[in-house]
Amino acid sequence: MAVEALTRPGETMCALYMADPHSYSLVERPVPAFADDECLVRVSLASVCHTDVIIRQGIAGHVRYPFVPGHEFAGVIAACGANVRWLHPGDRVAVHTVMACGQCAHCRRGDTNGCEHHEEMGSSRDGGFAEYCAAPARHLFALPDHVTMAEGAMVEPLANAVSAVRRCGIRTGEQVVIIGPGPIGLLALQVARLQLPATLILVGTRPQRLALGRPLGATHVIDARQADTRQQLMQILGKGGTDVVIECAGTRSALELAMEIVGWRGRIGLEGVHDGDEQVPITPYQLLSRSASLLGVNGWTTLDFAEALDLIARGLVDPKPLVTHTFPLEQWEAAFEMITDHKDEAIKVQLAP
Template structure:
């Protein structure tokens, strides 16, 4: 089978490998589609978790089809379509026992520490695979994990239909953030970013205002939008630039800030913005406990990948696909590989 591999030193290459055999408790799946996540690009540049072991096959935004079952597997059937929620955890450490399996002391994660979906076949633990309903498409399935990352973080704060919310960053996480806020009943959602075509997608999904931060100061614009009060909730989904400070300064007294982006380094903030306004600031970087909700939202039409997944490539075109994502060519937001 074909597999795409990186060494974390900016090199990516294709290998021919033997098709894996499923062990006890595993299923062999044929990859149908796999999204290219920004974290995959980070892996290529050596920016994965500290426990990452290279060389590695990236890819965690997976839709697949069960091809063979290992011993002891009766939760799935050959031919089932599945999505991936790729945490492999011990189940006995304190974090696992408290329900925080994504913070397991012995955590492994498909596409980060275990070979992921940039290949034709994979043998994966059955607990990482979610059977898909017929009315969830392959492309939607690849984005269940991505959208659930945003929802998991948002679930850590309270929202109200009377809130004014800001989403910073019109990539896939931010565009799902707009849709999720609307699904929660939040009517006034402002989206900020630097690319007009992405902001336009946010408008299609119900953003009441968009702010191009190259043309307007986002803090001033958000304060003006709220008559000087500041937004009730700020969802950071960019992981770049000065967005943390923008959140802290644009959020009202006793408002909430949700950080979901993964940054490439440290950022400097003024902690008095948090202390003086008594802000609630939370982080979230996992899809844990939100996967089923996101699947339900896709099924009832409250979430969509239309305009979010913009490009599809054959796996053999991985170089062009990665270049398109890294260079942000041709209006790409989310690209998907098709093995």
């Protein structure tokens, strides 16, 4: 361990810490030691995700205690382990927080998000809601100079959107409906637009989020509280329905709507996280008769992450309008309240450790 290379040997740092399902608090912790193939990253900004809200409630099934949460973050390399060759202190990086083993059958096929021994910084290893995080060098992606830290901390959620769009296989000229204008929905909208669909409809219930629809590429925006959503959609789509629905709302009504409007050889990408025990009735004949597919989308691969960073760097996706609030780490409770209470029309909230 290259502990002696620490920039702040023996010092402590501020970190959110979860020792067990009932403790989620700001603590003083030692600046982490890092291995020879790791870097010590000074975290600049970390985005708060809906998953973080679930983790804080102590009901997330995928975590391993104890850990520092935060899985969407970017920072500056403070120190490098002895075997790190291509990165240097001072480099600005986005952190590829999912850690695949590289050796299971899924990893061997390059399908790293199916890894059987999957780990993640921010749920099973220490993550980014801290001043420092130790991360393997191969999980650090250098940020081009013009990419801001706020954008760098949005690469991970964008990788989810890239993954969802890829899964649905949108072809030029198709009709696409995005349900749920949350952070992933608004990012998926921008990625879907790049596939050149003929129609790109955003459906949701919150006016301030829906207002971003057209500037970010939607051809139509439908406020689901205003009128008969299905009727409005079918008027735009025509009787054939839609080729693709990306369901980012994670609600029963959203999935039911998706199954109603999906057309011949249509694909429904399930990106929104539903409650683990939620039941939604399906009419098998409806899907069968249209040769339609219901596709789960779980996580992202390294390719998705690399593509997400590239899309931001080339200005093809703009995550900036989504980042509505930034708080110092000490005010983490206020940051979480913005999301849980839908305060001030918050979309994405970031913490600055």
